[in-house]
Amino acid sequence: MSATILADVAKALLSGSIEVVDLTAPLGPNTPVLYLPPQFGKNTPSVKVHEISQYDENGPFWAWNWLELGEHTGTHFDAPSHWITGKDLPGNTTDTIPPQAFVGPVNVIDRSKESAENPDYLLTVDSIKAWEAEHGEIEANSWVVMRTDWYKRNGSTETFLNADENGPHSPGPTAEAIEYLVSKNIMGWGQETIGTDAGSAGGMNPPFPAHNLMHKAGRYGLASLCHLDKLPAKGAILIAAPLKFVKGTGSPIRALALISK
Secondary structure (H helix, E strand, O other), rough: OOHHHHHHHHHHHHHHOOOEEEEEEOOOOOOOOOOOOOOHOOOOOOOEEEEEEEOOOOOOOOOOOOEOOOOOOOOOOHHHOHHHOOOOOOOOOOOOOOOHHHEEEEEEEHHHHHHHHHOOOOOOHHHHHHHHHHOOOOOOOEEEEEOOOOOHOOOOOOHHHHEEEEEEOEEOOHHHHHHHHOOOOOEEEOOOOOOOOOOOHHHHOOOOOOHHHHHHOOOOOOOOOOOHHHHHOEEEEEEOOOOOOOOOOOOOOOOOEEEOO
């Protein structure tokens, strides 16, 4: 049966009846990066690309570069070891997470209208339950992502971070919403903003609940996703594989989705 299923998928990919959607932001020197408050010291540097050779005296037949970038830069995967609550869990780094976690069904909760009206929009338990009543229950070991269309701000660090003297303003989940999703044993949580939490998450209880509670449960995070507006509420397959960094707390990824055309 499994061989037949895979053969059918292969045929659908070749025929174009399954479309591959790129959920990834371009990664380069202009990629927005997160700035922490001064009391926390170091920040992730901007992406730097260093040339090794360009079909020249340093390498006449080849071009290649070496890169400087943070683990949590651009569209990226958060491993449990990224947060203190997940630091002692087994299999908590990018090189030890089972690869089964990198491919799975995805539930897309569309709250783009609400986020356009209020950049500080917070997803609640009631809002998730209303989505489930319309689209079906969120299954264990599936991904849950929130569409906000925030990725359309990605061309500018200022508009993407959307910070003022009171801090950043961007949508995300409440602590109670994350607790509810953790209770359903989802694979992980993702969104289109620079991190997996709302801009106001530092003042929540616990602070930064998407990080705190997801990683405490050994679950994963996806940030800076793009083009969630191209996905159905249910029925897509998400592929989000981090690089196999030894003891990695996260990794930039090329996030993809398979959808039926």
